[in-house]
Amino acid sequence: MGADWYVIHTYSGYENKVKANLERRVASMGMEDKIFRVVVPMEEELEVKDGRKKLVKKKVFPGYVLVEMIMTDDSWYVVRNTPGVTGFVGSGSRPIPLQEHEVHMILGKDLSGTPELPRVNLTVGQEVQVVDGPFEGFSGRIEAISPERGKVKVIVSMFGRDTPLELDFTQVSEMK
Numbered sequence: 001m002g003a004d005w006y007v008i009h010t011y012s013g014y015e016n017k018v019k020a021n022l023e024r025r026v027a028s029m030g031m032e033d034k035i036f037r038v039v040v041p042m043e044e045e046l047e048v049k050d051g052r053k054k055l056v057k058k059k060v061f062p063g064y065v066l067v068e069m070i071m072t073d074d075s076w077y078v079v080r081n082t083p084g085v086t087g088f089v090g091s092g093s094r095p096i097p098l099q100e101h102e103v104h105m106i107l108g109k110d111l112s113g114t115p116e117l118p119r120v121n122l123t124v125g126q127e128v129q130v131v132d133g134p135f136e137g138f139s140g141r142i143e144a145i146s147p148e149r150g151k152v153k154v155i156v157s158m159f160g161r162d163t164p165l166e167l168d169f170t171q172v173s174e175m176k
Helices: 016-027 072-078 102-114
Strands: 004-009 035-039 042-047 052-059 064-069 087-088 127-130 139-147 151-158 161-168 171-173
Touching: 004 102, 016 035, 016 042, 016 064, 016 072, 052 102, 064 072, 064 102, 064 151, 072 087
Parallel strands: none
Antiparallel strands: 004 064, 004 087, 035 064, 042 052, 127 139, 127 171, 139 151, 151 161
16 A cells, blocks of 8 residues: 545644644654655745745645645544644545656645745736836836846837837836
């Protein structure tokens, strides 16, 4: 019987606490042979506030924690009775494991060790202010976003005509 990934529901905001509690319980109860990994899926997002860039980690699924385990009555009991856990996700009395493609979709980056590019809260058509560089103070509209390069193409009105600028994500800020 192999290990599967299961989703447990927690009180929102307690995901990291549940992870720590469960890892402690696994060690103290000798369940290392049945419960292997506990993961709070996170992603990095580039946040730009007041012209300052900041890489922040955000929970992908607030209120949920993933557990890789072999499902037995004992392992189910240990996880289910961990403080902060409200239950397993699934129908009926038995939890349903995630399918392999779901695990790869959710954890692919975490398991491979290659970091994903940070997400940015910018969209095409959005009005932005240039906050850094020679065009600081100009405002314009986003025409294209290149997350793989960390660049954004902004159309600003300069000398009475629309002029495209290629800027770093960190050089623009959302209009207030």
